[in-house]
Amino acid sequence: xxxxxxxxxxxxxxxxxxxxxxxxxxxxxxxxxxxxxxxxxxxxxxxxxxxxxxxxxxxxxxxxxxxxxxxxxxxxxxxxxxxxxxxxxxxxxxxxxxxxxxxxxxxxxxxxxxxxxxxxxxxxxxxxxxxxxxxxxxxxxxxxxxxxxxxxxxxxxxxxxxxxxxxxxxxxxxxxxxxxxxxxxxxxxxxxxxxxxxxxxxxxxxxxxxxxxxxxxxxxxxxxxxxxxxxxxxxxxxxxxxxxxxxxxxxxxxxxxxxxxxxxxxxxxxxx
Amino acid sequence: xxxxxxxxxxxxxxxxxxxxxxxxxxxxxxxxxxxxxxxxxxxxxxxxxxxxxxxxxxxxxxxxxxxxxxxxxxxxxxxxxxxxxxxxxxxxxxxxxxxxxxxxxxxxxxxxxxxxxxxxxxxxxxxxxxxxxxxxxxxxxxxxxxxxxxxxxxxxxxxxxxxxxxxxxxxxxxxxxxxxxxxxxxxxxxxxxxxxxxxxxxxxxxxxxxxxxxxxxxxxxxxxxxxxxxxxxxxxxxxxxxxxxxxxxxxxxxxxxxxxxxxxxxxxxxxx
Numbered sequence: 001x002x003x004x005x006x007x008x009x010x011x012x013x014x015x016x017x018x019x020x021x022x023x024x025x026x027x028x029x030x031x032x033x034x035x036x037x038x039x040x041x042x043x044x045x046x047x048x049x050x051x052x053x054x055x056x057x058x059x060x061x062x063x064x065x066x067x068x069x070x071x072x073x074x075x076x077x078x079x080x081x082x083x084x085x086x087x088x089x090x091x092x093x094x095x096x097x098x099x100x101x102x103x104x105x106x107x108x109x110x111x112x113x114x115x116x117x118x119x120x121x122x123x124x125x126x127x128x129x130x131x132x133x134x135x136x137x138x139x140x141x142x143x144x145x146x147x148x149x150x151x152x153x154x155x156x157x158x159x160x161x162x163x164x165x166x167x168x169x170x171x172x173x174x175x176x177x178x179x180x181x182x183x184x185x186x187x188x189x190x191x192x193x194x195x196x197x198x199x200x201x202x203x204x205x206x207x208x209x210x211x212x213x214x215x216x217x218x219x220x221x222x223x224x225x226x227x228x229x230x231x232x233x234x235x236x237x238x239x240x241x242x243x244x245x246x247x248x249x250x251x252x253x254x255x256x257x258x259x260x261x262x263x264x265x266x267x268x269x270x271x272x
Numbered sequence: 273x274x275x276x277x278x279x280x281x282x283x284x285x286x287x288x289x290x291x292x293x294x295x296x297x298x299x300x301x302x303x304x305x306x307x308x309x310x311x312x313x314x315x316x317x318x319x320x321x322x323x324x325x326x327x328x329x330x331x332x333x334x335x336x337x338x339x340x341x342x343x344x345x346x347x348x349x350x351x352x353x354x355x356x357x358x359x360x361x362x363x364x365x366x367x368x369x370x371x372x373x374x375x376x377x378x379x380x381x382x383x384x385x386x387x388x389x390x391x392x393x394x395x396x397x398x399x400x401x402x403x404x405x406x407x408x409x410x411x412x413x414x415x416x417x418x419x420x421x422x423x424x425x426x427x428x429x430x431x432x433x434x435x436x437x438x439x440x441x442x443x444x445x446x447x448x449x450x451x452x453x454x455x456x457x458x459x460x461x462x463x464x465x466x467x468x469x470x471x472x473x474x475x476x477x478x479x480x481x482x483x484x485x486x487x488x489x490x491x492x493x494x495x496x497x498x499x500x501x502x503x504x505x506x507x508x509x510x511x512x513x514x515x516x517x518x519x520x521x522x523x524x525x526x527x528x529x530x531x532x533x534x535x536x537x538x539x540x541x542x543x544x
Contacts, residue, residue, distance in 0.1 A: 022294025094425035145417035153366035
């Protein structure tokens with residue numbers, strides 16, 4: 001099902017700024033067991049992203065109603081729900097017309113079924129060649145300017161490789177193409193800062209908060225590739241996959257360690 | 273008139289990667305006096321951009337035919353012709369489906385009529401606060417990830433200000449929101465390199481080539497803001513405006529100098 005500004009449709013005006021300039025943002029959410037997981041966190045990030053991009057989004061109520069309609073249409077089947085908000089249609093070049101209502105696009109997609117060993121023994125990942133663009137003003141936002149992720153993800157077609165790790169231009173590990181990354185060293189949890197590039201993932205925030213509750217020391221910091229490769233444990237996260245241990249980065253092997261296991265168990269229980 | 277993959281239509285599937293990820297590029301061309309200006313240069317940049325983004329664009333012949341149809345529909349009226357090429361529709365997340373044909377969107381727009389003093393006595397511009405994202409792999413390409421330009425252009429609504437100058441994070445002048453920039457010092461022409469950010473404009477290349485023909489020394493270099501502000505002459509360029517002298521940057525005034533005048537005259541004659 002697709003709703004565009006509340007109406008069933010699967011096409012959008014080519015004048016929409018989402019197409020013309022990538023002028024908008026999105027959320028990818030999981031509808032499971034009759035509920036949208038982490039709905040409040042997704043809404044909060046969406047609203048904050050609109051604020052940072054100066055998109056005057058005053059339709060949160062409408063969006064919420066439309067999400068309810070979409071959920072009902074799923075008749076209890078698990079699904080991905082993707083929400084795109086653009087600055088709306090038209091404007092003279094880059095200058096947006098003031099007072100134009102942002103475009104709301106809600107679409108549902110099958111929930112991917114991943115091999116069970118991904119979450120149990122971990123995934124094989126690779127280091128991407130394409131590096132992330134850097135811009136303090138855009139960092140953290142899940143905006144529609146995703147050429148970096150597209151170019152990085154299309155570097156490999158080996159189905160055994162579940163994710164690619166992306167660096168910035170200075171050799172710091174930032175994130176995966178579709179996930180955030182964490183590493184464990186001497187029992188402490190570290191995750192790269194996303195203040196110059198990268199996305200501030202909803203699951204990333206959940207894990208940081210969960211770690212604090214479990215009295216696991218968690219630090220957002222600069223993570224250089226060399227330090228990352230020498231970690232005791234590594235895992236990746238996003239709203240759809242939850243948490244996957246990393247078993248291999250290119251030719252380097254990792255084990256599913258106790259911190260990863262602990263967080264994964266508690267996260268799984270929290271969902272139930 | 274709008275043609276999408278050769279057919280009249282003004283809406284596009286929301287699954288198109290142009291909307292989903294800004295996964296594509298564009299050209300903005302001027303149709304004037306019965307011809308598309310600098311058509312070969314625009315085509316060459318489009319093809320090169322597709323190559324750099326790994327978009328398998330093998331439809332240049334089709335695109336050319338469609339441009340002919342669009343031009344005929346204009347019945348001799350001057351217009352802007354915008355071409356968007358996206359990687360096409362669908363794919364599982366950032367991974368593109370192989371073999372999908374890129375989407376071609378051709379649209380016509382009224383040619384803007386600018387005050388005649390813009391080209392004669394110059395334009396008032398401002399320095400933008402929003403800085404450009406940096407990425408060697410994307411620099412120069414006229415891709416659809418244009419949030420930087422949108423955010424910079426929407427910093428001002430004073431119609432007297434014709435353009436905003438954008439810097440990178442290290443304080444180097446790179447370009448305008450919709451134009452490239454040039455400065456003249458001691459008779460020599462300088463323009464910022466666009467190898468870390470910025471767009472390699474078609475008109476920029478024309479001017480560099482024209483300057484060489486006129487035996488004006490032209491250097492692509494790093495241009496720090498302080499040097500830029502102290503230039504003897506400054507001008508901006510793009511395919512639509514041609515060349516506009518800059519008469520004012522915030523509170524600093526500039527005159528239309530001999531190098532600017534010379535280039536502008538010859539450019540005007542070259543068009544005739």
